[in-house]
Amino acid sequence: MDRDNIQFIGQSSAFLDAVERASRAAPLNRPVLVVGERGTGKELIAERLHRLSTRWDGPLVTINCAALPETLIEAELFGHEAGAFTGATRAREGRFEEADGGTLFLDELGTLSMGAQERLLRAVEYGEVTRIGSSRPVRVDVRIVGATNEHLPNMVERGRFRADLLDRLCFEVITLPPLRVREGDIEVLSEYYGRKMAAELGWDGWPGFGEIA
Template structure:
């Protein structure tokens, strides 16, 4: 049994690069599209919502191409700043920038003879876009801080969840680069447009979890299958994978032989009554909010406006000190003020000295203990 589990595990890992799971018409159409364009040695653009499997499609395009035995290099353009992305893609010479203590080859050099997958291409800066255009056109580039022209032979597969044509219209993305990246465009359907695939994918992911746990997967209960098919899955396949494996793990730990039931709490692992709450600045009461766009220049300020402002400021002081249990430094943080700014606000209203101007009102619970500083 142990040997079978080991071989099954490796079989599952290998199949991820050779099979795309799903039987929905929209997904099968996308697979056929991939098979048609994979042999072409041209740039391909993959479009889809987050979690739809753009990177998996990129791998599929590579392994079905004549470059299958070459390197497959992945770069997330959104994960790096402009300078770091430039260096990551094209390399840099020693001393090119602070911290560049030695020469470093870029991803385009490392991908020579293979494929480079550029995820989140829409986030690339204008400078990087210009360099990418030159690589596509001439196969040439220069390292950051270098003058030598280097060459590379790579196939580019780019991916995005952005509307690149609209970005071109707004001047946020180069039209000539989009033309060259999009020799053909593969658009991936969201999971909500793939009826029947959620349960197939969930079963696949749950079985991988069972292999990891060295157990047999008992399957999902019919009610769980129906619930998964009915869910929208805004995070698409990535969200479904995490949910299915989390749900299977919890169920098999408690009842390893029982069919896995749907559990709403597995959708959000942060859903707990003990979840830490974010500290936020107290909001103004609705009656004190005003829309500046609705105030005309000829409108006069009410005579009691200064007193309204003072009352509002004192209310904020009360709420901030209540949240901080009388600690002035923390109260200042709640209001987005420095400690000295908050002290100035207290002094302005003689807070704590004049009962008629500040402090708890009649019927309210007074602050516990003295007002404290830092």
């Protein structure tokens, strides 16, 4: 596996600073919080953190916390035993167990319920999870990378996010700039995708863009 095969397109200092910060944080084996608007590349940063870490040959497991209903998110993260709830016909390991020895990327972290946050806090503090319907904790070795487009300190003030969990997750915070403040990167991205499309269409070369009418 190529540990450096993660392509970032851009040359603005704000963007390159964020990428460099991720590179420096990668070997530290501590939680990282990635903050940025939708579409700014949070998942690419999570992949970079994993590939450049000592866990690079372990699993990288991704879950979008906003994509599942509140009633299922805890079972998805921590697993469940057979009969734990209606429809749980067999035991199933959660994403934490799947990510053992690797990295767990929690996208849209700010949407987690308070119950899920409490379980997540225990996993971060003690390195163990308990499946729904079980009383026996399971040891896991997982590095957590969380991502959000929310302002979590404001959510803490409003009682929607645990202050102690935020404190554990923000050992390192990487803020990704939106494209509108990445000076010069629109032209770079346009050229990159233009050349890529030309190659996909089988053109002999990339003619570039015409002048604006």
